[in-house]
Amino acid sequence: MSHKRIPKRKAAIAAGSVAALGAAALLLPNANASQSNGDDAAPRTFKATDVSDVAAQLASQLGDAFAGSYYDAGNKQLVINVVGNNSNVVNRIEKAGAVAHQVQNSTSDLRAAAKTLKTDATIPGTAWSVDPKTNEIRVTADSTVTGSKWDTLTSTVKDLGSGVATVKKSAGTFKTFVDGGDAIFGGGARCSLGFNVTASDGSPAFLTAGHCGVAAAQWSDAQDGAPIATVDQATFPGDGDFALVKYDDPATQANSAVNVGNGQSVQINQAADAAVGQQVLRMGSTTGLNDGNVTGLDATVNYPEGTVTGLIQTDVCAEPGDSGGSLFTQDGSAIGLTSGGSGDCTVGGETFFQPVTTALQAVGATLGAGDAGAGGAADPSAGAADPSAGAADPSAGAADPSAGAGDQAGGAADDQAGGAADDQGAADDQSGAADGQSASGMDDGSGMVTTP
Template identity: 35%
Template sequence: MRRKITARRKTTASLGLSAALVAATFVATGLAPSAAAEPRSDSGATSKALASPGLLDAMERDLGLSPAAARERLADERQAVKTERAARKAAGSAYAGSWFDAESGKLTVALTGRQAAGEVRDAGADVEIVKHSAATLDAAKKRVDKLKAPDNVASWRVDAKANRLVVDVVRGHRADNDVSTFLRKARATAGAPVQVGTVPAGPSTFAAGTVGGDPYYTGNVRCSIGFSVQGGFVTAGHCGKAGAGVRGWDNSTIGTFQGSSFPDNDYAWVSVGNGWWTVPVVLGWGTIPDRLVKGSSEMPVGTSICRSGSTTKWHCGNLLAKNETVNYSDGTIVHQLTKTSVCAEGGDSGGSFISGDQAQGVTSGGWGNCSSGGETWFQPVNEILQRYGLRLHTA
């Protein structure tokens, strides 16, 4: 969202939305389910146009890629989005998930039978034959979602590559009685294979004090804008409840939370007025040029993704998993989040996850920091658009 022009601060046509996790005297938790609004086509853009020097520098810093390797990966990932759409349609009920392999630059689609394998390969994907369909595993996860999780069970998800459910437990706590009980119930309830993994720490939402940067405020809470929509912007639900007033960086009134869902989901939208307006931009913080938003095509697991936030600015990583249920450290559970290897810190809540010029989601929470590393979850943007009947503001 673009700021008002005042004597204290000026904006240009390229200035865009910044993202920040909640900043406040309280720490909230949450994730959210994803649905899909129809994404806008992005066929006119090229990987060359997206590969700005700043983005290439960020991918070298965070992913260890040379500029040439980063350009090649961006082109491969763009093709993988198109391939995934065609392959999933060809697979039908045999579809069991997909993932992108950065080394080969190819998308693999898992199938429960060979009948559609030829059509899927014709679409440009590699094929792997597995036992359980995506529909079967998604249903199994929904049954596990009904269980009450103890603190040291961090999250659970469907892992398409492993063709099973994966439950992540905080390291050193697998033998705890309550954790063992949860795992036993999960295996009995799922009706599908369950694998146990470990994570260094439990997740939490990223809260921080009301310090400088590019925030918006509601009460004592500081958060960042996610993406402009027609009439306002979307952000994280734990940033404020419906009806709460929102102030800008200069403490002037922006608008009001028109809808908010947390816990279970972690999304919200805020109306904009009072001399404020929206633009289809994500702030690059001087690391890269501000990013124009041209659509919301969802990227496959395994592709690269970047995040903008007012505390830690611009960082990149990999998309690790989708439809993950997260159990935040205060016991709040959020469903259908997307997991990434991108770091984040307090004050980054609600901020933008973007791939190229395609909006992906708003920051919910995670663990770790941008000094030693960590993982972060976001609420997919298409679900938010569908839930509130919003239209993404695109360039």
């Protein structure tokens, strides 16, 4: 594999090769501003990246009556769940331009149910998050949850009461996507660079997955190459899956853009919180560009290595080789870092992402170069590309769904330490699939960790 060396003073965002970009562009909303239709009580139209701020304001105003929110992408409306039929609450929601939706379960009810799940059903291969569209907790169990484990999970869900939680089986296995890809290398592992940032001390750095940050202390832009960056902070498992990695050369300019291949890029202008119902893009060097929707927030995932909390849940597909890659919107908002999930890009599945806003706050960093400030664009000349340009077959470079799955099945057993070791084991076939898509090193790598 050949690799393009990264210029010492220029570090482009990680992003892999292009795969379903045209289709994704058709799906994502591109409204430029929220606007009223002339009636103060009528629903407004919102951009997806704007609804989290409005929802947070309403949550603080409504107190216990607030029961979550989601984005209706079809109508571009913000829906606020409320408990009870207080007309003052409904009026306040409508005055803000949102839609009031009466539900059964309060936020405190759902939090209490999630706490019960954590206490009684923390089983490797399970995950749960609140689905505000159904006002329930969505519990998912992968293929390793069988026998007494399945019985424990289903009985716990049943004991929560009617209409509080649902449980379903996933055909895949929950794992961190740590195989294949083409991006940064460290300690025999391979990961992808997520977003370039400026650390709190002003030095250039990047965010990636925490499970990458704990795999190796130093990272290179080429396999067996000299290190160019060193891990400063890493969290995994626990309260997230993120790492801050500082460039060794303090003169590196950390541009705020996602390179989507074929000379195209999407400028990243800000970090934004995800909203359920929001349409998003994920870039990875194994499967290229894929799109989908945010389906849950504050997700808990019980990986073989341990439990991770506070993640974004989506239906965007991913495969080994996509870990640590960028989750973003067409209009240039950084949303998340690929953590893990189940399934593949043939049958679909569940995927989980570390929120960028939480990671930035935890490590004290800001997006882009220091002169851009928080959420600013470091390189004004790097404009957003036409997302429809250079769209490729979505299946291009997709690996065999079974690649690397054998070890993972064993890793999902009760022995979590063994699971972590197995999860590091990568199939050579997967790496080869990534090589066929991208061989340009950190300039456009959005791959995952792999251990030969």
